[in-house]
Amino acid sequence: MTSFEWWYDLGAGFVAPADLLAGSFHTRVGGYEATVLLPALAHPGGLASFLAPPIVEAEPIDTRSEEWGTVYMVSNKHEPIGVIVRRLVLTADVDPGHLGEFVVARTLVDAMDGWWDNVRTWAEIVTGQRMTKFGSQAKTASPKTTPIWRVSRHGSQREMITYSSELPLTLDPVHGVDSDVLKDCLALAEVTPPLAWSFLCGARSLHEGAEYRRAVIDAATAAELAITRLLDERSANDWESITKMTLGRKANKLKELDYPVPQSFFDNLVRKRNKAVHDGETIDRVECDKAIVEAVNVIHDAYPLPRPPGRSQPIRRLW
Known part of the structure; x- marks a missing residue:
């Protein structure tokens, strides 16, 4: 050994x-x-x-x-x-x-x-922590600060007051990774998260960096992956035509199959995504917030969070 x-x-x-x-x-x-x-x-x-x-x-x-x-x-x-x-x-x-x-x-x-x-x-x-930095955030999220020391009168002693930092610190309130969370995530280390959840995490990181247009596009991509999965479960015989549909058409198709797609999904996500992609319109923070919420709801249904080995309940989203 x-x-x-x-x-x-x-x-x-x-x-x-x-x-x-x-x-x-x-x-x-x-x-x-x-x-x-x-x-x-x-x-x-x-x-x-x-x-x-x-x-x-x-x-x-x-x-x-x-x-x-x-x-x-x-x-x-x-x-x-x-x-x-x-x-x-x-x-x-x-x-x-x-x-x-x-x-x-x-x-x-x-x-x-x-x-x-x-x-x-x-x-x-x-x-809900954003541990991955995307795009320009990699350059802007780690500002350098100038270190400064307190020096005694004769210069014989020096005490540092501030420290230079090459790594970003998270200042907004977040849910900490406590013992139960870490145990569950480590138990799932050999389980690859569904791509829809990964895109959603990317959207939230872009949101944190104020890149709202890109965040909405990623959130819509995550939602489309989820809706495609829900459609596949309900209409396997129509798979080829489903793959050729746009996000809005897929959402309408899913609604026809009695899945409760709310009007807010079309207003807050589909339309904002189309404007961001096709018209290049600016997306603000509030619009981005609403788009991400719509994506989360459908992703939960398509890709339920898993149960870690040895646990009786699936992991639970805290944000």
Whole structure:
């Protein structure tokens, strides 16, 4: 049996309550059972701006840094209330057998990007956090700040007051990734989220970046995937003609089959999508909000959220 240990960087990361860091979590990576360890508070109960690597059997080779994550404190009590996790540690005990250690290690590494894509998307679906940045947001979401120090009179002591940041921080209130959410998402790591949900997550990220026109187009694409699935379930013999229909025609066809497509779907999503695509009209925030709501409703029906292994209930959207 060989014990493997590796790190994985999450980019923007995710927001979580501070007590999430105390646990370890099970998952599967590349077909192997694995354990996920989260970063640790550098000074539990005290002031710490960044997270530190978790305590594992091997001696840590890194100190607290922005790469591991950020801690938010109650300013007058120095108590951690929330964290942004940006790096994970994973471990696995594997019998390499005839494959050899190098092949197993390569399998684990090669599987990580797909593993995180699934876990991240399920977490976005459940919590509503936007962990993926699209388009110009990648350039604008991480503004640099100038670090500044407090210096003693003779320059013998320097205390940093602000920190430069290359990674975006989520400032709007969001549902944190708590222990139950993380367990469920890790349990679904080998289940690829339906493309409709992925498009919807993309639409919400574009909305966050004020790219409302593109967000409406992605939301409409997600809704069209859902409606196509609902039509396929109801009229399998007419599949070829369905694939040639526009979003509006598909919605009308579904309505004819007694699915309750509300008029608001046509007003707030279909028409706004057509104006965005064909007329290049500007979409404002309120219009974008309404379009995304219409898409969510139909996606829920076409692609119900799954039940994680070992759970009695399906995951639940919190936003």
